[in-house]
Amino acid sequence: MTLLHSSSLLLHLVALALWLGGIAFFLIVFGPAVHELKPGLGLKLLNRGRITFEAVSWAAIGLLILTGIVNLVLRDQMTGGHLGQYYLTILSVKLLLFLAMLVHHALGVFKYGPKIVVLMNETAGTTESWPEPLRTHWQKWFMLLKINAALGPIVTLLGLALVKR
Numbered sequence: 001m002t003l004l005h006s007s008s009l010l011l012h013l014v015a016l017a018l019w020l021g022g023i024a025f026f027l028i029v030f031g032p033a034v035h036e037l038k039p040g041l042g043l044k045l046l047n048r049g050r051i052t053f054e055a056v057s058w059a060a061i062g063l064l065i066l067t068g069i070v071n072l073v074l075r076d077q078m079t080g081g082h083l084g085q086y087y088l089t090i091l092s093v094k095l096l097l098f099l100a101m102l103v104h105h106a107l108g109v110f111k112y113g114p115k116i117v118v119l120m121n122e123t124a125g126t127t128e129s130w131p132e133p134l135r136t137h138w139q140k141w142f143m144l145l146k147i148n149a150a151l152g153p154i155v156t157l158l159g160l161a162l163v164k165r
């Protein structure tokens with residue numbers, strides 16, 4: 001394996017750690033911690049965390065796609081264009097699941113994110129509860145994150161299956 005190939009694989013792993021690690025941190029650490037705070041402050045911090053998480057995720061997704069394409073081109077060269085049925089099948093399933101994760105992320109950013117911002121602006125900073133429909137929109141945003149948290153490890157295993165070939 002060339003230095004370029006192993007560097008691209010390493011960057012690929014860094015990118016997935018950034019995205020999947022961010023999802024895990026948000027679900028296991030940040031989300032529960034924010035719920036311990038007063039709703040007004042909690043909502044503000046959660047939204048600030050969402051904006052940062054989404055920005056970091058876009059950077060990781062871009063790096064995954066870039067290094068993924070480089071991985072594929074170099075593997076294709078390595079095999080003289082004979083990737084084989086097994087490799088192509090695994091890669092197809094992996095990219096389909098990646099696409100599903102991308103759609104979930106985009107829904108969170110472009111569908112629920114803007115609604116959360118509008119409703120946050122209508123919510124007093126001193127609110128004593130998580131008002132509806134803001135709570136529902138956060139629940140839907142978190143549901144998409146949980147689905148991606150379930151898909152991430154599957155895509156990772158499929159990626160490992162590619163390299164083992």
Ligand code: HEM
Nearest residue numbers: 009016064065068069071072075098155156159160162163
């Ligand atoms: C959530 C998204 C993704 C995850 C979790 C993921 C995970 C992985 C993992 C763990 C590996 C093995 C790395 C190693 O053992 O060094 C891998 C390899 C690979 N990934 Fe991904 N990947 C993702 C997205 C993508 C995308 C978007 C593409 C294509 C555009 C891609 C193409 C590849 C290829 C071609 C390989 C095999 C490289 C080789 O044959 O040497 N991956 N991926």
